[in-house]
Amino acid sequence: MTAAPAVRRYAAHPFWQAVGILVLAYIVVVWVVPLLPGSAIVPKSVVLQYMVTVLVGLLIYVSDNEERWARFKEPIEAVLVEPRLRVARAALLVVVTVLVGLIAYGQVATTVAAPPNLRSIHPAPPTEITFRGKSITLTGLENPLRAHPESLPLYLAEGKGVYYRNCLPCHGDHLDGQGHFASGFNPLPANFQDNGTIAQLTESFVFWRVAKGGPGLPREGTPWNSAMPQWEDFLTEREIWSVILFLYDQTGWKPRRWETEPGKGESGKGKGDD
């Protein structure tokens, strides 16, 4: 009988409301989101970002009104000055000190994990590449095989063969980046089913990435340790275009189109007299 009003009193107090919402938000981000279908753990960097946002929101909530702000500060002031809360004050001092110590330890302790690195997953492609000595302008470039719709089944069959002979071990049977060798790589092989990979790119970008692989990434892609081979050493131009056709056909994604007519958006530079 007495517990319920006490709980209600706490629930109506802005300080405990704020604490409650903060705890709830943490539970949702750290434990509930990973439980959702197809989800995964939330990286610590993102947890921190979300929690800071929620904290700022809470501080705004408790302080945008004089009365609420005064009530919010009551328990804090009480713990800091009231003699009857001496034990709570001492406990708080210990907890805060230990917490700061733990965070500092966590920051400086040596671990075996590689440090997180900022990588540009889709670095800017060059305007032009050299494929086995031949210059190819990427800007405005479409998959040349699409110019022959009657032969598409043939190209797709060819692309499928290329994929299963070369790409399967890493990118997997479902094109989801879960091949047998996948777990041995960092970064992991690209998941083509994800709407953040080929679904966002033009076919010319994919061509560049397949042809030049990890070694051909521009400097801005560093620190980069992609194990993707430079496929121009093993596949012909037509084989690469056909496997690209296969990737889009199999995943159902449509390649990104160019905004302007091919060639119209070119800078007109980088075309020497060669």
Add this chain to the structure above:
Amino acid sequence: MTEHLLLGLQAAADTTRAYGEFPLIGARAAVWIAAEVHLMFAAFVLGVPMFAVVAEAIGIFGKDQRYDRLAKEFTRLLLVAYSATAIWGAVLVFFLATLYPKFWAYLTAVFGPSMWAYAGLFFCESFTLYLYYYGWDRWKYGRPKLGHWSLGLLLNLWGTIVMFIANSWLTYMMTPPRDITPTTDPATIKLWHAIANATWMPINVHRLIANVVFGGAIVAAYASYRFLAAKTDEERAHYDWMGYVGNFIAISALIVLPFAGYWLGREIYQYDQSMGITMMGGFMSWLWVIQAFLIAVLFLTGNYYLWIGMGRIPGAERFRPYTKYLLIVLVLGAIVWGTPHTMIADSKELAAMGGSHHPFLGALGVMSAKNTAVNLMILTTFLSFLLYRRANTRPVVPWAKSGTMIQGAMFALAAGVVLFYGIRGYFVEAIVRIGFSVYQVLAVLGCIVAVTVIDVLMGRGAQSLGAIQWGKMPPRSQYALFILAVTFTWLMGLMGFARSGIRQYWHVWQVVQDTSKYAATPALGYASKMISLCVLIFLTLVGFVFWLGGLAEKSTFVATGDREGGGGGRHVGH
């Protein structure tokens, strides 16, 4: 191939006397600081006259002396800031001429005549400003007052042309006309051809709006400083009101700024796609995550200021219970807006996620989610402002109830359109999705315009529930104004770096190569520190300007005891 050879030859020829060295921090850092601080002051001195002249017009045509005093106070800040702009501009020119002499010679060869015009206009601008400020009390009434106001217009005209000229130089560096190659003799390039390059007009418009935002934010920060230092209720009332006006101008202009930015970004993509990708998807994309954070800070702080401000408005208590729902929308919006597409994760987390894209939260990292979040945040901010505006009035027109319902329906419709296209964006290809953002923006702008018109009509003859008690604001509201000013300044530095940095190792994109030892694009960590340093230098100097502003005014501020409508206290003539 030939072009590559030529570039190599150019690089070899550039090794002698092309670059100078600056002690301790190096040439690039020296130019960086000079350019950035100059730009910040310039933005301030171009932004403030715009609303000084508007405030003066409200004073003249609305017969409200408060606005006239406000305009004069804005202008007083300009005088010192104007000298600082000129000093930093001179420092920049000297640094460029001594540290990058060859490149500077190239720029002068192309733009020489425009630089003379620039100097001439700067002269005109300075003297118009002196006349405008010192003539304030002399031409105070009647026809001479209109003449004085025209001086304000003229000041804006000079300032805008000066900015347009300087913009042509830097946009030329980014997007030189396509027919200009490394072999083109700079002396043969037609001046107008170089000026009217692809990004010139988008930058002009973007900066024009951004200057208003920036000027408003800095003026609000000045008012908050004076509010906190105020000794009397009169002073507090005046500076509370001034802070409100500055903040209102900043936030109102901020709402249209993203559209100008979008145009600029689009022109960059159109000009050279790889440049666009470097900016939005490549190396520079991390800056946009920081930008997202800072913009979320702006929205939250701007709304916070309004909500606290409701505490001093009789009648606002009717609306205060609703602000928590607005806050929920803003916090959720900020979470979505700030969710990175490519997440920073350790190897264990990467393995669990199957890559850098989170399988579930990754959906919040794409453009559809961001556009939806930011448009809803804009709508929410507008709603906050509407509640604030209506707080101390009760409409008396017979159609008030249905008018409010129509306004509510418009909000619902706009939010519905934003959500519909936001969700639909996941099911269409990229090129179609890009077009959706236009519909979202139009829905939001349409709602803002229509709801404002209805509100103005509905507010005619409205019953007042009491005057705003200017000055009755807790100090934390004033710190919110400080946060806004710091955030705007920081954003300007960060985004300016993104724009300028995408040139990479070119002084002029694919025309004049940077062959100095500083040619490499700086790492983001280094860039962030440099930008923060510039912000610190600027704010310290601005703090000094504020202090000077207070020093000059102390003897002229006379309390009147007139508190009606705020802005109590008046300035006596010199």
